[in-house]
Amino acid sequence: MSETYQLRDGLVVPKVAFGTWLVNGAQGVNSIVSALNVGYRLIDSAFNYENEGAVGAAIRKSPVPREDIIVSSKLPGRHHHYQEAIDTIQESLYRAGLNYYDLYLIHWPNPKEDNYVEAWQALIDAQRFGLIHSIGVSNFLPEHLDRLEKETGVMPVLNQIELHPYFNQEKQREYDQAHGILDQAWSPLGRASNELKDPFILKLAEKYHKNAGQIILRWETQLGVLPIAKSSHSDHQRENLNIFDFELTADELVGMSKLTKADGRLKNQDPAVYEEF
Numbered sequence: 001m002s003e004t005y006q007l008r009d010g011l012v013v014p015k016v017a018f019g020t021w022l023v024n025g026a027q028g029v030n031s032i033v034s035a036l037n038v039g040y041r042l043i044d045s046a047f048n049y050e051n052e053g054a055v056g057a058a059i060r061k062s063p064v065p066r067e068d069i070i071v072s073s074k075l076p077g078r079h080h081h082y083q084e085a086i087d088t089i090q091e092s093l094y095r096a097g098l099n100y101y102d103l104y105l106i107h108w109p110n111p112k113e114d115n116y117v118e119a120w121q122a123l124i125d126a127q128r129f130g131l132i133h134s135i136g137v138s139n140f141l142p143e144h145l146d147r148l149e150k151e152t153g154v155m156p157v158l159n160q161i162e163l164h165p166y167f168n169q170e171k172q173r174e175y176d177q178a179h180g181i182l183d184q185a186w187s188p189l190g191r192a193s194n195e196l197k198d199p200f201i202l203k204l205a206e207k208y209h210k211n212a213g214q215i216i217l218r219w220e221t222q223l224g225v226l227p228i229a230k231s232s233h234s235d236h237q238r239e240n241l242n243i244f245d246f247e248l249t250a251d252e253l254v255g256m257s258k259l260t261k262a263d264g265r266l267k268n269q270d271p272a273v274y275e276e277f
């Protein structure tokens with residue numbers, strides 16, 4: 001493993017993870033095997049990605065030992081009721097052919113449904129049963145996290161949130177860091193949109209002899225965030241790990257932070273109102 005973070009519960013995770021949204025079937029297995037071969041040791045998945053089976057198949061196909069890989073998945077919004085959540089975690093394991101997940105997250109809080117505290121209790125118990133080692137959430141705002149703490153006494157160790165240069169999540173990061181919660185960045189490359197062509201980022205890329213994606217991922221790790229980068233191509237997969245031989249200056253970090261926009265979300269998925277099942 002290259003550079004790592006340590007979660008509040010002791011789990012050691014790499015500073016860059018591999019994303020698998022839309023990574024499915026045999027092609028998906030090949031992409032994940034390639035990612036493991038080039039050095040990724042944290043694979044992000046979700047029940048809703050319909051690829052936990054592909055993740056399990058890739059792990060069995062790769063020469064990397066299972067215990068060296070952090071395997072992560074997520075509970076969908078339609079299964080937040082306690083027993084359904086437990087059944088779903090078990091189904092996630094059956095699909096992957098694994099005995100345990102290293103990390104398991106609630107995918108979205110779905111506040112209008114308001115069953116996420118029940119789902120969280122299921123994750124706490126599944127951890128006690130040994131089905132999952134570390135428990136976290138995704139897309140949780142401070143108000144949702146406060147309720148978890150108040151009603152269960154247990155705070156997540158990790159929060160996976162939308163984060164990229166045009167949406168830097170300064171306030172959420174402040175809250176999470178103050179509560180010992182590690183932020184993972186989803187769509188850390190802005191899904192290869194305009195952010196890879198931003199003139200300020202391209203200027204830094206030229207200075208450091210890196211590409212725009214590498215500048216973005218380095219900025220995220222210097223913020224103390226763990227980006228989950230997805231790529232189907234082994235050259236991009238390699239580039240996205242090769243970010244630890246340079247460091248952005250304090251002024252450059254400030255410049256990166258100034259790129260954020262009020263409407264910077266990719267698809268307007270505000271967890272205060274957006275729900276996903």
Ligand SMILES: NC(=O)C1=CN([C@@H]2O[C@H](COP(=O)(O)OP(=O)(O)OC[C@H]3O[C@@H](n4cnc5c(N)ncnc54)[C@H](OP(=O)(O)O)[C@@H]3O)[C@@H](O)[C@H]2O)C=CC1
Pocket residue numbers: 018019020021022044045107138139160161185186187188189190191192196213214228229230231232233236237239240
């Ligand atoms: N919790 C949640 O609600 C969410 C979680 N996620 C997770 O986050 C992961 C990452 O987010 P995702 O939306 O996939 O987007 P990313 O920001 O990771 O961008 C992926 C895109 O970037 C391209 N790309 C990757 N590396 C490079 C590179 N070095 N140079 C140029 N282009 C590159 C990829 O193309 P190519 O394949 O050609 O390299 C792909 O089109 C997901 O896969 C998923 O695991 C995502 C959304 C929501």
Ligand SMILES: O=C(O)C(=O)[C@@H](O)[C@H](O)C(=O)CO
Pocket residue numbers: 021046267269276
């Ligand atoms: O990919 C995920 O994990 C999601 O939660 C999706 O909602 C993703 O954000 C998306 O944009 C689907 O259209």
